Amino acid sequence: MAEDFNTDSMLDMFLYESEQLLGDLQNTVLEKKDEDCFDETSINEIFRVMHTIKGSSGIMMYENITKVSHKLEDVFYYLRESHPDNVPHLELVDHVLDVADFITGELDKIKEGETPDGDETKIVADIDRFLKRLKSGIEEQGEELPPENEYVAPSQFYIAPTGTESNKYFKASIYYRGDTEMCNIRAYTAVYSLKEIAEDMEYMPDDIITNEDSGAVILEDGFHMLIKCQCTKDDILNAIGDTSGMDRVEINDCTKQEFEMGFHDHGPEHIVIELEDKKEAEKEKKKEPTPGDYVIKGKETGKGKKLAKSQPKPSHKQSYISVNVEKMDALMDMIGELVISEAVVLQNPDLKVPGLDLTNFQKAAGQLSKITTELQDVIMSMRMMPLTNTFQKMNRIVFDVSRKLGKDIELEVIGENTEVDKNIIEHISDPLMHLIRNSVDHGIEDKEDRIAAGKNPRGKITLEAKNEGGKVYIIVRDDGKGLNKEVLYNKARANGLIGNRPMSDFSDREIYQFITYAGFSTKEQVTEYSGRGVGMDVVVKNIQAIGGKLEIDSMEGAGSEMIMKIPLTLAIINGIVMQVASSTFVIETNAVKEFVRISKEMIVKEPNGEEYVMLRGECYPFIRLNEFYHLSDTVTDIEDGIVVLLEHENKYISVFIDQLIAEQEIVVKPIPSYVKRVRGISGCTQLGDGSIALILDIAGLIVGQERS
Amino acid sequence: MAEELMDVLNEIDELDDLDELGEDTQKGKFMTFRIGEECYGIAINYVSEIISAQTITPVPEVEDYIKGLINIRGKIIPVIDVKVRFKQEPFEYMDRTCIIVIDVKSTTVGLVVEQIADVITVDEKSIIPPPSLNQNSYGRDRYVFGLVRVSDEVKLLLDPEKLIRDEDPTMPE
Numbered sequence: 001m002a003e004d005f006n007t008d009s010m011l012d013m014f015l016y017e018s019e020q021l022l023g024d025l026q027n028t029v030l031e032k033k034d035e036d037c038f039d040e041t042s043i044n045e046i047f048r049v050m051h052t053i054k055g056s057s058g059i060m061m062y063e064n065i066t067k068v069s070h071k072l073e074d075v076f077y078y079l080r081e082s083h084p085d086n087v088p089h090l091e092l093v094d095h096v097l098d099v100a101d102f103i104t105g106e107l108d109k110i111k112e113g114e115t116p117d118g119d120e121t122k123i124v125a126d127i128d129r130f131l132k133r134l135k136s137g138i139e140e141q142g143e144e145l146p147p148e149n150e151y152v153a154p155s156q157f158y159i160a161p162t163g164t165e166s167n168k169y170f171k172a173s174i175y176y177r178g179d180t181e182m183c184n185i186r187a188y189t190a191v192y193s194l195k196e197i198a199e200d201m202e203y204m205p206d207d208i209i210t211n212e213d214s215g216a217v218i219l220e221d222g223f224h225m226l227i228k229c230q231c232t233k234d235d236i237l238n239a240i241g242d243t244s245g246m247d248r249v250e251i252n253d254c255t256k257q258e259f260e261m262g263f264h265d266h267g268p269e270h271i272v273i274e275l276e277d278k279k280e281a282e283k284e285k286k287k288e289p290t291p292g293d294y295v296i297k298g299k300e301t302g303k304g305k306k307l308a309k310s311q312p313k314p315s316h317k318q319s320y321i322s323v324n325v326e327k328m329d330a331l332m333d334m335i336g337e338l339v340i341s342e343a344v345v346l347q348n349p350d351l352k353v354p355g356l357d358l359t360n361f362q363k364a365a366g367q368l369s370k371i372t373t374e375l376q377d378v379i380m381s382m383r384m385m386p387l388t389n390t391f392q393k394m395n396r397i398v399f400d401v402s403r404k405l406g407k408d409i410e411l412e413v414i415g416e417n418t419e420v421d422k423n424i425i426e427h428i429s430d431p432l433m434h435l436i437r438n439s440v441d442h443g444i445e446d447k448e449d450r451i452a453a454g455k456n457p458r459g460k461i462t463l464e465a466k467n468e469g470g471k472v473y474i475i476v477r478d479d480g481k482g483l484n485k486e487v488l489y490n491k492a493r494a495n496g497l498i499g500n501r502p503m504s505d506f507s508d509r510e511i512y513q514f515i516t517y518a519g520f521s522t523k524e525q526v527t528e529y530s531g532r533g534v535g536m537d538v539v540v541k542n543i544q545a546i547g548g549k550l551e552i553d554s555m556e557g558a559g560s561e562m563i564m565k566i567p568l569t570l571a572i573i574n575g576i577v578m579q580v581a582s583s584t585f586v587i588e589t590n591a592v593k594e595f596v597r598i599s600k601e602m603i604v605k606e607p608n609g610e611e612y613v614m615l616r617g618e619c620y621p622f623i624r625l626n627e628f629y630h631l632s633d634t635v636t637d638i639e640d641g642i643v644v645l646l647e648h649e650n651k652y653i654s655v656f657i658d659q660l661i662a663e664q665e666i667v668v669k670p671i672p673s674y675v676k677r678v679r680g681i682s683g684c685t686q687l688g689d690g691s692i693a694l695i696l697d698i699a700g701l702i703v704g705q706e707r708s
Numbered sequence: 709m710a711e712e713l714m715d716v717l718n719e720i721d722e723l724d725d726l727d728e729l730g731e732d733t734q735k736g737k738f739m740t741f742r743i744g745e746e747c748y749g750i751a752i753n754y755v756s757e758i759i760s761a762q763t764i765t766p767v768p769e770v771e772d773y774i775k776g777l778i779n780i781r782g783k784i785i786p787v788i789d790v791k792v793r794f795k796q797e798p799f800e801y802m803d804r805t806c807i808i809v810i811d812v813k814s815t816t817v818g819l820v821v822e823q824i825a826d827v828i829t830v831d832e833k834s835i836i837p838p839p840s841l842n843q844n845s846y847g848r849d850r851y852v853f854g855l856v857r858v859s860d861e862v863k864l865l866l867d868p869e870k871l872i873r874d875e876d877p878t879m880p881e
Contacts, residue, residue: 337781582766583765583766583768584765628768629768629769630768630769631768669784671767671777671784672777672784672785672786672815672816672817673815674786674815674817674872675767675770675774675777675786676770676771678767678768678769678770679769681767681768684765684777684784686779686784690779691763691765691779692765692777692778692779692784693765694765694767
């Protein structure tokens, strides 16, 4: 049975849902951070989030998360019910963010397969103190905690009936020994096992997943199930199994009517009524005489209770469905295949028979091409996600860092709806975070300095995203002090990064680029956030890993600007297919500057064997691909082959090949990891005829050439 | 039940192991093939499929035994020539040449072999460890984890993990 119990999907669901909720939570909090207090909607929102996380972490048995979220829930419960005035708003914001951070940290541990073992006591104690202060601030007498809002309105639990005749109906009850812990979890397991054999079932109490206290109820009154199935009592007994803590299991036949009547309303089960009474009674017991009566609404009924994957709460009106990324990738691969086999069919040599009437075929082929192109567009758009989430995270970073550094900074976000391939989004989050931190820490001056410089005392960072020419530009702009070329140059020289070249050797941009060199930090003081000299080089590496680049511009005294230029997508590129000997290579079309046929006189050969080609007075490094990769049977006469001039980050290289074949869209696939990395090759792809071509990596070629 | 749940929660890895137990029917079965004079066997649970030879795209600057890449239904996998891997003379590929596609620890690799023989069932007890003499002959003793005699012929059983491992076991590091 244990194998059938799909913990992976449960865990995935838990992580996914919690992350979404925490994201929502942070947005809500940060939106309101500059106001005096939370409005009712946001209080309810935070309360709801905490309640859900508490419930689901309870099921997953992550106790520290449960405790922390429970505590914060208490605070917001109090806020919601008692509407206290003069709540120290910023402090509250801090507490909420602390909790969100704590839980995020623990979730990360869970994702890594570790046990979430963070110590929650400090946070809980802090919030406790805060809550106490809050209360004593309003009520002189020091009001007690409001009763826990744990009551969830009863609702039916249904597992979709698979509907066949000859069903039997049973009523099963499990009773646990008095000292058993977490009866609700145990009962839940039983439900899971029974799901395997039951056509349909209901159980009571039905809120075992969302309500921790249901464990106590089960302990008291037992756990009752109504089962519709085609098996015998013994089967049910076996399915429930024998777990420690289980006292006894009672299974009785019942009629269809009884089953359909369920547990509540006019049901004959007096236990249910008794149970409700008990719950009420318990509530009464807990309830301290508080001024005013409040209505306890059943929050989140139905949520997290479905055994089937439940949808995360949609934050927009549109409906979404979450799909495993692997499935998306598989779909993507298959569409890639489809495009290729389409080419195989449409360009089939059999069609080239002279005198063949292909009018109808061409019509149909045209239709087919249209559909495949659209299909390709759709799948590409499915992989596209807006940058909204990533940008919102930055909001948080600006808030945190600027407060700790005592700076007043405003973050302006432009174009957050720009859509980027999901793979790329994952890769830009970290670099972006670094850039933002740098701007807050190094870029924006202290308040005094700003006032002295006649600037607005409030610093401003602009985060902008836009689409331009097949690339996404992500720009971090600040109105701080900008970069000082002199300082950068001296520093780079002192660190031995540039040898003895004079400053006039470098363009402004080149000097700014120094800050991206490893081991370079202009900040004298190492702060918590930046200044260790690692960072910018890592940022640049991360950006390069996804085929992007970082440009830096600055005006001293007026601010600086970091521009990340990132390709929209990695999966499909436009490539030029070319041939050298029997091998086929592909070069990204964007990188190709020109194709030329050259004559022998244009080649300059150095004594060490390096070759250069002279084109219109410019001199470019020259690589013979056949020699580079030791390929035989190639064109060796310069005048018979073709030279391709390639550009990458303002560096040029020319490559000698046998012949050009075509330009086409190619689906990039990685070289199997088993094959060691080959210099100058970044991936491979499948061509129309099913053969494989290798994708040349221009950056790699340039580096390889420079080294030799 | 709840304990079981806890176990499962804690040791999801174990679950994966359980899944693999379902391959009882493949136990003791070996796919055999010929390279030169010798007959080799590879445990059948590693074998995912056998395909006839197709165009292999060479990759420059890799070990000589990696013949290149092939495309099986959109998946691009590397191909190893087992004969070259064993430091023997390479052979001409023809129609009878087959590629055995194996999955070893989530690495998919194709093995070019001269001729596919058949599937044999071997009693585990009849597998004898290779003699330790003459260890460096063709380097193949290191890839062979056992010998088995089937109808007057000795078959060498290969350890696919060692076979595809990058470093060459005969070369001193």
